Amino acid sequence: MPKRGYHHGNLKQALVEAALTLIETKGPSGFTVAEAAKAAGVTPAAVYRHFNGRESLIAECALQGHRIFGDLMEHAYAGGHPTALAAFEATGRAYLAFARKFPGHYVAMFESGLSMQANPDLALAASRSRGVLETAAAELSKHIPEEKRPPASMFSAHIWALSHGVVELYARGTPGAKAPFPPEDLLETGIGIYLRGLGLIRPDS
Known part of the structure; x- marks a missing residue:
């Protein structure tokens, strides 16, 4: 390079x-x-x-990353999708695409151990992308009876964790990256299993 x-x-x-x-x-x-x-x-x-030093430099890398990530998530969610399900799935794909295209930013954002309390601008930028996913989860949750509906924050946290796990294990060239399936397929099927459990996707016939 x-x-x-x-x-x-x-x-x-x-x-x-x-x-x-x-x-x-x-x-x-x-x-x-x-x-x-x-x-x-x-x-x-x-x-x-x-x-001020290396941590301050890394914090700026993370801040720029979160702003790019927020833009991508918002664009993915507002992409003229025909259904709430399609919009929700698009946010998961955006997570994977961001990690692949911006690996340095991704590591600075999620693996550097930066304190959000000490970096209010960073905390605000990070909350934006989480907010997009939570909004997508809340919209999709409207199709679940209220008494069975999980909190949107929990719903989105589960998908965030699934997306992060696929990235860490299979999409970043790490030792465990040799998967029998493409990361996109792993993420899509994982989200599908989760949504079936909530009754948002019909079981396969």
């Missing part, structure tokens, strides 16, 4: 892009501020013009 350097006058973004590459290849704790600076083509001291 060509080296990403500081060539366009945007030092902050050059450092973010350098950090994203390092996060993708070495993990959020596997690189130093000096390495990020070197990859961006600047001195280590230049990093501190915009960031």
Whole structure:
């Protein structure tokens, strides 16, 4: 991969892009501020013009990731789907697509151990994408009798966990990534099993 350097006058973004590459290849704790600076083509001291240190740099990567993710989730949900079920399934596919296209952002967002309490902007951005999935779950839940309807937050959390598990195990080139089925199929069938259990999809005949 060509080296990403500081060539366009945007030092902050050059450092973010350098950090994203390092996060993708070495993990959020596997690189130093000096390495990020070197990859961006600047001195280590230049990093501190915009960031307090590595955690601050990673937090910016995560923040940008959550904003991209929120855009993708909203676009997936509002894509003119014929049914609430189709709209809901689209949000699950968007999760998988994001993890594949933006692996550095994904790791910064979900595997860096950042404190949401210490990063209110990050917490707000993260709540946006969760809110899309919860809205999709609430809309789909309207087809379940009220006395049997799970809370939308629980419904969406289950699908979020399923999506995250498929990504972690089978969609990111990790040791367990050799699955007998494509990740998209695993996610679709997993969501289908869950929705059948709620009575939202008829059992196979």
